[in-house]
Amino acid sequence: MQPTCIVIVGPTAVGKTALAIRVAEQFQTSVISADSRQCFREMSIGVAKPSTEELARVHHYFINSHSIQQEVNAAVFEQYALQSVNQIFAHRPVAVMTGGTGLYVKAFCEGLDDIPPVSLEVREQISRQYEQQGLSWLQQQVAQLDPVYYSTGEIHNPQRLIRALEVKMATGQSIRTYQQGNKATRPFKIVKIGLDLPRPLLYENINRRVEIMMAQGLQEEVRSLLPWKHLNALQTVGYNELFDYFGGQKSLPEAVEAIKTNTRHYAKRQLTWFKKDVETQWFSPNNEQDVQEFCAAATR
Structure with a gap:
């Protein structure tokens, strides 16, 4: 079997994590996160990091791997992910990647444009x-x-x-x-799966997730990060709005509503990015059996 990485993409709150874990269990393999914020140890609730139980079921790379004090970008991710997938292929013929950071997925699949360094x-x-x-x-x-x-x-x-x-x-x-679009050639097969839901269902998931995050203690998590709010890692939906609340620019209900609105806008941008890729096969996250059958056929 040719080494294959199954890449599962889609908007936030569509169900990527749960499905990726089940696909990883199907192939008895590991998951590489392609999320630009879940890698940070100090951020958990607001970035919808996989639960302790989910992390125990399947080994994840690029979760809790860095500190917000470190610079992490697409180039860092590309090298990290290529090293991780090689580690997985040393033991298993299939790896799984999932996440909503389009540029990170592109960096892994195609490489990055050679842009001169900036001081x-x-x-x-x-x-x-x-x-x-x-x-x-x-x-x-x-x-x-x-x-x-x-x-x-x-x-x-x-x-x-x-x-x-x-x-x-x-x-x-x-x-x-x-940005000339020169694609790198990877020495393994890449299979891309996109997850999507009708907008009303996706937006309902987003609103419910924000309410759950608040109940889980997002406000306290953000308060603990106030001294570092200037860092790039914290320029993030779910954190910016509560920083505004702590700074007196918004009431708490206004901040929560802004998180929901900005998350919906982010989901729309994610879909615009991922839908441009004609190599991606799209499924409903509810059609788990269809996804697993597709993965089985694609990796033969």
């Missing part, structure tokens, strides 16, 4: 100004300095905008100059 000084300068002046300032700067990216990129995603701006400031070139 820490430039990065910190942009981050400081963004903290002081907000998203509208960031959008205005990118529109002015990199109109090519602004007309085609994710202009409501601050991390993507910061990246575009720092590349422009550091190199004088649009980030699109370096």
Whole structure:
């Protein structure tokens, strides 16, 4: 059997973790998380990390593997994931990856564009100004300095905008100059599965998950991270809104409602990203048997 990685993607709260664990059990293998926040030890409730019971059922890579003090990006993930999948293939012919961070999945499957390094000084300068002046300032700067990216990129995603701006400031070139789409060749087979639900059901899942997170102690988790709220790892839905509550900009009900709204917007962006990939086969998370039969056939 050719070594195969089954990659399960989809929007937040669609049921990726539960299904990935069952697929991993089907092949008696491990799961690599492709989530840009679940890797951080200090963040648990707000990033919907797999439960202790789920982690005990199947070994997971890239869960609790880093600290929020460390810089973790798509390039770091690519190297980590390639090392992890090789470890799995040393013992099992099939590996499972799941997560909703599209750029991390792309980095693993296709490699990354060769973008010149950006100095820490430039990065910190942009981050400081963004903290002081907000998203509208960031959008205005990118529109002015990199109109090519602004007309085609994710202009409501601050991390993507910061990246575009720092590349422009550091190199004088649009980030699109370096994004040529040259795919790396991997020495194993990749099978992509997408999970989706009708919007009303997905949004109901999202709203319910936020309520459960609050009941589990999300407010206390975010309070404990206040001294580090400036770190990139914490520029995250579920944390930003409660930081605003602690800072007096929002009431608690307003913060909770903002988490639900922003999570729904994030899910929509995730679907837009993943639906562009014609290699992905789409299923309802409720059709577990169909997914398992597809995986069995795809790995023969």
